[in-house]
Amino acid sequence: MEVGQMQRAWVEYTRSLFREGFLDAQFQQLQLLQDESNPDFVAEVVSLFFEDSERLLADLTFVLEQQNIDFKKVDAHVHQFKGSSSSIGAQRVKNDCIAFRNFCEEQNIEGCLRCLQQVKQDYYLVKSKLEALIRLEQQIVAAGGSIPMEELSS
């Protein structure tokens, strides 16, 4: 694929992620923070988010497997997850966390377990999509092109 094609693919893909609710305006904020002096900013933040999330999901799974569930702990983890997903604009994950916290408050085990499944699903989905997006960006840059951020506002 030549650069122009890759750039168009990038625009289309990014637009679809926003349209389908995987990402929200906060992701655009992050893109604004990337420039020639910090060309890998988004990739770096996203990578931190992945690390953070895997840890949180592992902790959540562990706490919810216990005989006596410590709902305070569950809530603390979900609150963190909600925070980080919100900070990078991972909208579906953030919304899942909001629902999750409600079930925590009610100490509803079934509800929490369902939410855990849902948030895992949505996390892995957005993870693969972000990875694909970043790979495409790296290909564009490697081919000497630039990321056409300005195309998104049109």
Place this chain on the structure above:
Amino acid sequence: MFSGDMATADEILRRSLTDEVGVSKGSVSGSEEFHVLAVDDSFVDRKVIERLLKISSCKVTVVESGSRALQYLGLDGEKSSVGFNDLKINLIMTDYSMPGMTGYELLKKIKESSAFREIPVVIMSSENILTRIDRCLEEGAEEYIIKPVKLSDVKRIKDVIMGGDGK
């Protein structure tokens, strides 16, 4: 809350500081730079706030907890390697919900200290809880901003603080 002339005041302030200080050689107090101490327990948020501040031409120090912040400021009772005179902080931005010491508790400690009580403190939180907001403002917080923090938030806060007491 503030007049629309902040940009002008900002420019004047920046120009006069640059004229006074000139080129900085060696270790100076860095008074020409707007130095922000950011406190947040989240890896992701620390990375984002650091970039938001740097892109807004601020000098940034980021720490992961209230106790680290106090350590940095030399308020933890231990002997700090940085003397008060060398440490020039123009703004402290802290997350509210942190394990150990909350942003509110950090705010209180800062306002109780004679050395640092004049430094504006901004609280960041994902939760829009009125009683919490009131409590922070009553304790002397400059602002309580809702996360996720945006570039426009940082710009506005910096303009307000650099513009002087526009209240």
